[in-house]
Amino acid sequence: MEAIANQLNLDFEFFPAVSKFDRKELEKFNNSDQLLTSQKACYISHYKVYQSIIANDYDNVLILEDDVDIEMNIVNIMTDILSDLPIGWDLLYLGHCGWEKHGIPVGRSNEHGVYKSTKPGCTHAYAVSSLGANKLLKNLELNNLKAPIDLEIIEKIQQGIIISYSFQPQVIVQWRSVDNPSDVNPGSTEGSYPLRNSTLHYLGFSWNY
Structure with a gap:
């Protein structure tokens, strides 16, 4: 993550996640x-971010999350998109584990469109507004965990409680390799949508499985 931050001149704040240990x-x-x-x-880690x-x-x-790859022109893409994003949004998925190209896009930056979310899945790259954080804290039950947090959020989106939008194609993806497996889905090295201009590829990293 630090290599990506340095390459793209982005200022990341590293939040102490809760470990499975x-x-x-x-x-x-x-x-x-x-x-x-x-x-x-x-689940707990993301909930604590909402509180923050x-x-x-x-x-x-x-x-x-700490296993992502980002489009190198992410700043330009976001500059184009944010001016078109409807007022009152709660979540914006820059990366997800679904196919979110449904209906007419609410915004576009070249080949990247932003669509109303239907079933985004995963939590590796999404923006949360203060309004969205309040809704998540109100509607997610930390003392009654029923499902992984991404599935709980999808349920709230489909119920109309959370107003969410998703990039398609994605601009941030999960980086999966043998030496960088998923903590949440052990054993998974499944790749995802290939970025047009991958920052990690530019820095010399490559898929190794």
Whole structure:
């Protein structure tokens, strides 16, 4: 992540995530046998970021997990898109695990369109507004974990509680390799949509499986 930040001249704030090995923290919410410890850790980590958004009075925050690759012209793409994004948005998925090209795009930057979310999936790259953070904190039950957090969010989107939009094609993807497996989905080295101008490829990294 630091290499990407330096290459793209972006200022990242690194948030201390909850580890699947942090038994003390997990035991506070260890009320479900339906989730893996890694899924619980992911859920709690994202929930704590939402709390931080409100505590620090941020207007909006881009949440990135530590295994992502980013389009090199991300700043230009976001400059084009943000002016078209409807007022009152809660979430904006810059990366996801679905196909979100439904209907007419609300905004576009060259080949990248932004569409109303239907079933985005995954949490590796999405923006949350302060309004969205408040809604998530109100509607997600940290003391009653029922499903991985991305599935819980999808449910709220489909219920109309959360107003969400998604990039298609994605501008941020998960980087999967043998030496960089998923914590949430152990054993998975599945790739995702290839970026047109991959920052990690530019820096000399390559898929190695």
